[in-house]
Amino acid sequence: xxxxxxxxxxxxxxxxxxxxxxxxxxxxxxxxxxxxxxxxxxxxxxxxxxxxxxxxxxxxxxxxxxxxxxxxxxxxxxxxxxxxxxxxxxxxxxxxxxxxxxxxxxxxxxxxxxxxxxxxxxxxxxxxxxxxxxxxxxxxxx
Amino acid sequence: xxxxxxxxxxxxxxxxxxxxxxxxxxxxxxxxxxxxxxxxxxxxxxxxxxxxxxxxxxxx
Numbered sequence: 256x257x258x259x260x261x262x263x264x265x266x267x268x269x270x271x272x273x274x275x276x277x278x279x280x281x282x283x284x285x286x287x288x289x290x291x292x293x294x295x296x297x298x299x300x301x302x303x304x305x306x307x308x309x310x311x312x313x314x315x316x317x318x319x320x321x322x323x324x325x326x327x328x329x330x331x332x333x334x335x336x337x338x339x340x341x342x343x344x345x346x347x348x349x350x351x352x353x354x355x356x357x358x359x360x361x362x363x364x365x366x367x368x369x370x371x372x373x374x375x376x377x378x379x380x381x382x383x384x385x386x387x388x389x390x391x392x393x394x395x396x397x
Numbered sequence: 398x399x400x401x402x403x404x405x406x407x408x409x410x411x412x413x414x415x416x417x418x419x420x421x422x423x424x425x426x427x428x429x430x431x432x433x434x435x436x437x438x439x440x441x442x443x444x445x446x447x448x449x450x451x452x453x454x455x456x457x
Contacts, residue, residue: 303421310414317410320400358401366400376411380418387422396425 272393280392287388288346291381294388304349307384315348315377323370325349325358338371344378344385404417412441 272280279298287294292308295301319325326339342349352358352374362368390396402410420434 269398269420279422306417307421310417314411314414317400320398321402321407322399365403365404366402366407369402369404370400373407373411383422 256381276392276394280389282366283388283392287385288344288381290347291345291377291384294385295391296317297389298388300391306315311345311377311381311384312348314373314380315345315352318377319352321373322362322364322367323358323369323372323374324360324362324367325352325374327353331362341375341378344380344382345374346381349378405449408445409442412438414447416441 269341283294283298286297291311292304295304295307328339329335416434419437420430423435424430436455
């Protein structure tokens with residue numbers, strides 16, 4: 256007959272998630288997607304949040320400054336679809352860029368192509384940051 | 398605004414930002430985050446320099 260769980264093991268391994276933790280596991284990734292780094296900031300990971308925010312914002316803005324292209328939703332070429340998925344990762348930055356009409360010019364020189372990649376990678380890095388914010392919210396990471 | 402960077406400076410900026418995010422997200426404590434971030438930066442920058450030399454050799 257198996258031993259009943261001790262109070263210690265119950266607390267450490269089978270503790271039911273509190274309502275705050277459950278809510279945070281939804282809110283933190285959502286906020287982190289909308290504003291890069293904010294998923295960490297609302298969980299009081301100040302330094303990590305600021306570094307993520309600075310890195311992803313800088314990368315996205317440098318991409319725009321280099322005349323990089325911002326992809327629109329499309330159903331054509333597979334690389335265009337993947338480019339759109341990468342761009343969408345930047346969340347609020349992507350929305351602002353689309354509303355303002357940034358990144359719609361034709362790519363005319365090599366630097367603009369680097370800019371396009373910067374914008375895509377900023378979005379992909381934000382996907383990783385969102386997953387990290389979720390892991391913090393569920394207690395998997397300190 | 399129209400920013401023109403060389404391929405190498407664009408690659409170094411890319412390496413800095415990607416390394417910061419990788420360091421923070423892939424490790425659990427501050428010391429490991431810094432070490433892993435520096436490791437990633439060295440790999441990015443070293444990879445760029447190595448690839449440059451490989452292409453120089455192939456072109457000859």
